[in-house]
Amino acid sequence: MPELPEVETTRRGIAPHLIGQRVQRVVVRNARLRWPIPEDLDVRLSGQQIVSVERRAKYLLIGAEVGTLISHLGMSGSLRMVAADTPVAKHDHVDIELESGLVLRYTDPRRFGAMLWSTESPLQHKLLQKLGPEPLLDDFSINHLYECSRGRSMPIKPFIMDNAVVVGVGNIYASEALFAAGIDPRREAGSVSKARYAKLTAEIKRILAAAIEQGGTTLRDFVGGDGKPGYFQQKLFVYGRTGQPCLSCGSELRDVKLGQRASVYCAKCQR
Numbered sequence: 001m002p003e004l005p006e007v008e009t010t011r012r013g014i015a016p017h018l019i020g021q022r023v024q025r026v027v028v029r030n031a032r033l034r035w036p037i038p039e040d041l042d043v044r045l046s047g048q049q050i051v052s053v054e055r056r057a058k059y060l061l062i063g064a065e066v067g068t069l070i071s072h073l074g075m076s077g078s079l080r081m082v083a084a085d086t087p088v089a090k091h092d093h094v095d096i097e098l099e100s101g102l103v104l105r106y107t108d109p110r111r112f113g114a115m116l117w118s119t120e121s122p123l124q125h126k127l128l129q130k131l132g133p134e135p136l137l138d139d140f141s142i143n144h145l146y147e148c149s150r151g152r153s154m155p156i157k158p159f160i161m162d163n164a165v166v167v168g169v170g171n172i173y174a175s176e177a178l179f180a181a182g183i184d185p186r187r188e189a190g191s192v193s194k195a196r197y198a199k200l201t202a203e204i205k206r207i208l209a210a211a212i213e214q215g216g217t218t219l220r221d222f223v224g225g226d227g228k229p230g231y232f233q234q235k236l237f238v239y240g241r242t243g244q245p246c247l248s249c250g251s252e253l254r255d256v257k258l259g260q261r262a263s264v265y266c267a268k269c270q271r
């Protein structure tokens with residue numbers, strides 16, 4: 001599943017090819033994504049210049065002179081730039097053709113992604129308006145995380161994965177940040193001290209920033225290549241390593257299901 005670093009890498013990869021370009025035509029081959037693609041998307045977008053390519057949580061916001069295309073990659077989606085004569089493959093559902101001759105192509109085998117149109121401020125769209133702060137911005141602070149956690153009895157791992165608390169902390173990053181901060185993922189969110197939230201906030205920022213930085217090495221793949229940066233090959237300490245030795249103390253890593261998600265942790269290093 002594309003996580004926040006992959007979405008940010010996608011944004012950086014496609015933005016230089018989109019901004020300032022006029023859309024010539026939008027071809028929708030299959031409108032049945034998580035929600036139907038608006039039938040009039042071609043009419044709305046064609047002839048308009050693209051003025052911005054931004055990201056909020058895992059949504060990409062492609063701003064035109066009037067209106068914004070809100071896109072989400074879902075479980076298996078990707079956006080890449082291709083030459084206009086690039087043959088269309090089975091899961092290539094949308095093409096946005098530009099005056100440059102390049103095409104922004106949306107591919108999504110499982111079709112859990114989205115491509116929606118908003119004429120109002122996209123941040124007020126119902127999918128976006130209740131999202132918590134961006135993890136790499138200053139609004140995501142020690143105080144924010146600590147204040148949100150007071151009175152919460154849920155385990156800390158699903159708490160930091162809640163988009164209303166902070167966006168973009170998926171299972172990999174939550175597992176790794178809790179290990180780095182030495183916090184047991186089962187611990188009740190409301191019982192964790194401010195000093196430990198300080199450490200956790202810093203680790204979430206550090207791990208996500210490192211993943212985004214690593215994604216930077218794949219930017220050239222957004223034109224020509226398959227456009228799928230995939231999972232960044234970060235060194236993982238716990239995620240996906242159940243039963244293997246902890247890289248810090250050597251104990252066998254365990255897993256527990258929290259909020260429907262497998263959570264790997266070291267019982268010795270994480271308290």
Ligand SMILES: [Zn+2]
Pocket residue numbers: 246247248249250251266267268269270
């Ligand atoms: Zn350990």
